[in-house]
Each structure stands twice: as C-alpha cells, then as structure tokens.
Amino acid sequence: xxxxxxxxxxxxxxxxxxxxxxxxxxxxxxxxxxxxxxxxxxxxxxxxxxxxxxxxxxxxxxxxxxxxxxxxxxxxxxxxxxxxxxxxxxxxxxxxxxxxxxxxxxxxxxxxxxxxxxxxxxxxxxxxxxxxxxxxxxxxxxxxxxxxxxxxxxxxxxxxxxxxxxxxxxxxxxxxxxxxx
Amino acid sequence: xxxxxxxxxxxxxxxxxxxxxxxxxxxxxxxxxxxxxxxxxxxxxxxxxxxxxxxxxxxxxxxxxxxxxxxxxxxxxxxxxxxxxxxxxxxxxxxxxxxxxxxxxxxxxxxxxxxxxxxxxxxxxxxxxxxxxxxxxxxxxxxx
Numbered sequence: 001x002x003x004x005x006x007x008x009x010x011x012x013x014x015x016x017x018x019x020x021x022x023x024x025x026x027x028x029x030x031x032x033x034x035x036x037x038x039x040x041x042x043x044x045x046x047x048x049x050x051x052x053x054x055x056x057x058x059x060x061x062x063x064x065x066x067x068x069x070x071x072x073x074x075x076x077x078x079x080x081x082x083x084x085x086x087x088x089x090x091x092x093x094x095x096x097x098x099x100x101x102x103x104x105x106x107x108x109x110x111x112x113x114x115x116x117x118x119x120x121x122x123x124x125x126x127x128x129x130x131x132x133x134x135x136x137x138x139x140x141x142x143x144x145x146x147x148x149x150x151x152x153x154x155x156x157x158x159x160x161x162x163x164x165x166x167x168x169x170x171x172x173x174x175x176x177x178x179x180x181x
Numbered sequence: 182x183x184x185x186x187x188x189x190x191x192x193x194x195x196x197x198x199x200x201x202x203x204x205x206x207x208x209x210x211x212x213x214x215x216x217x218x219x220x221x222x223x224x225x226x227x228x229x230x231x232x233x234x235x236x237x238x239x240x241x242x243x244x245x246x247x248x249x250x251x252x253x254x255x256x257x258x259x260x261x262x263x264x265x266x267x268x269x270x271x272x273x274x275x276x277x278x279x280x281x282x283x284x285x286x287x288x289x290x291x292x293x294x295x296x297x298x299x300x301x302x303x304x305x306x307x308x309x310x311x312x313x314x315x316x317x318x319x320x321x322x323x324x325x
Contacts, residue, residue, distance in 0.1 A: 047287050047288055048284065051283045051286075051287045053283035054281065054283040054284045071195075072192065072195060075191040075195070076184065076187045076191045077187075079187035079190055079191055080187075107195075107198060111195050111198040112199075112202045115199050116202070137206050137213060138206070140213050141202070141206075141213060150287070150290060150291070153291065154292075154294035154295045154298065155294060155298050157295060158294065158297075158298030158299050161295070161298075161302070
C-alpha cells in the first residue's frame with residue numbers, strides 16, 4: 001500500500017489538470033461573471049423601468065426597448081438551460097419544474113409587457129417615426145403584465161440565490177483570487 | 182454560429198408569445214382580467230385633477246403630466262409629477278424625495294419577495310434534511 005493511503009498526514013500531490021480542462025474552467029468562470037453582471041443590470045433596468053412615476057414617459061419607454069433587447073439576449077445566453085430542462089420535464093425534480101414554470105410565466109409576462117408597451121408608446125416610437133394604434137386592451141395588458149413581472153422577477157432571481165451569492169462573493173470580496181481561478 | 186442558432190430559437194419563442202398576445206386581443210379582448218387602477222396612467226397637462234388630490238411638486242414647463250399612483254394606495258390618491266420630455270429640467274425632479282419614493286417602493290417590493298422566497302427555500306431544505314436524517318437514523322436502528 002502506498003504511503004498516501006496508510007498515512008493520512010501525507011497529502012497526495014494534486015493531479016495535474018489538463019490544459020483543456022483549465023481552459024474550460026476559465027471559460028466557465030468568465031461566463032459566470034458575464035451572467036452575474038448582466039443579470040444584475042437587467043434587475044436594475046427593470047426596477048427603474050417599472051418605477052414609471054420616477055422616470056417619466058421617455059426614460060421608461062427607451063429603457064423598456066433596451067430591456068426587450070436585453071431579455072432576448074438573456075434568453076439566448078441561457079438557451080442551453082431551456083433545452084436541457086425542457087427535455088428533463090418528463091421526469092424532473094420538483095425544484096427544476098418550479099424554476100421552469102416560473103421562467104415560462106416570466107417569459108410570457110415580460111414579452112407581453114414589452115409588446116404592449118411598444119403598442120401604447122407615446123414618445124419613443126413616435127420619435128422614431130413609428131405610430132402604432134394601441135388601445136385600452138394593450139394599456140390594461142401593460143399594467144397587468146408589469147405587475148405580474150414585478151412579482152416574478154424577484155422569484156426568478158431568488159430561486160438562484162445560492163449561485164448569485166457564490167458568484168457575487170467570489171467577485172466582490174475576493175476579486176484577485178477570482179481572477180486566478 | 183451556435184449563438185446565432187440560439188438567438189434564432191429565442192426570437193422564435195418570443196415571436197410565438199407575441200402572436201399569442203395578438204390572438205388574445207383579436208379573439209377575446211374582453212377576457213383580460215383586471216381593471217386599470219390608475220397606476221401608469223398619465224394625465225395630460227391641464228387635465229381635470231380629481232378632488233382631494235394633492236400635487237406633489239411643481240409642474241415645470243410644458244409637456245409635463247401628473248399621475249395618480251395606484252399601487253401602494255396609501256391614504257387618498259397621491260399625485261406624482263413626472264416629465265415626458267427629459268432634459269436638464271428632469272434631472273433635479275428625479276432626485277426629489279417624493280419621486281425617489283416610487284423607486285424605493287419598487288425596490289422594496291422586490292426585496293421583500295426575494296427574502297420570502299429565500300426563507301421558504303431554506304426552511305424547506307432544512308425540513309427535508311431533518312426528515313432524511315430521521316429516516317436514516319430509523320433505518321440504522323432497525324439494522325442494529
């Protein structure tokens with residue numbers, strides 16, 4: 001028997017990590033960093049856009065349009081997760097199913113909120129020369145979906161709080177160590 | 182290439198949701214639940230302001246509107262002054278206490294929901310762990 005197995009005080013030397021694995025890990029850390037900051041920006045953007053009484057029409061509408069692009073990018077960046085979890089839905093764990101349902105509801109609510117916002121736009125789209133005929137239906141839809149989104153965004157975030165905490169702690173508290181990982 | 186493929190798929194899904202919304206408007210426009218509470222509703226300058234409503238700030242320049250807040254419903258209808266023409270005149274308005282309250286209220290709602298979900302999650306996890314530990318202990322007791 002080797003010394004490492006019989007004597008617990010002898011710590012075996014760590015096995016050399018293959019270069020490809022190290023590169024993959026670096027990519028994963030960089031991606032986690034991008035996701036973290038992008039998700040926080042989305043939260044901040046949504047919080048400001050929802051606070052219509054604070055921003056006024058114009059900031060609200062331009063920010064809403066920016067959020068539309070950001071939401072599409074967010075969905076694109078997490079498309080692998082969407083496919084993976086949807087395939088697993090036949091026999092999912094309870095938590096996965098919950099996250100999937102919350103995310104689907106959020107997709108519906110946020111998309112309809114943005115679309116109705118575009119249709120009832122009073123400043124941003126007319127500025128671009130686009131005049132759309134909204135109406136009471138789309139105004140009601142905008143109010144309703146905005147409030148549903150306000151309820152779902154924090155749930156969407158809170159269901160991933162461990163990941164957020166982990167990545168946030170690594171980046172904010174141990175910035176130099178985070179870089180070398 | 183993979184990114185473009187995913188972007189296409191995501192756009193398709195979003196497009197389907199948009200189509201669902203348009204179909205909803207076309208076929209069942211009356212089926213939309215909820216009545217406007219006044220939240221998000223902007224009154225044009227010069228519009229009638231309901232009695233008992235207090236202006237929270239000045240109405241500077243043209244193009245400004247007043248709005249009745251409807252979400253918190255604290256007291257009687259409070260009015261916020263908002264601007265639909267941003268510029269130098271808007272910036273000081275944004276940082277007035279009465280307007281910052283709107284942002285603060287949104288952040289507070291989000292924070293409360295996050296805390297509630299995290300507490301429920303942690304509590305559920307602890308209960309599940311305790312139950313599993315009891316089950317394992319019982320199984321170990323039976324074996325011995």
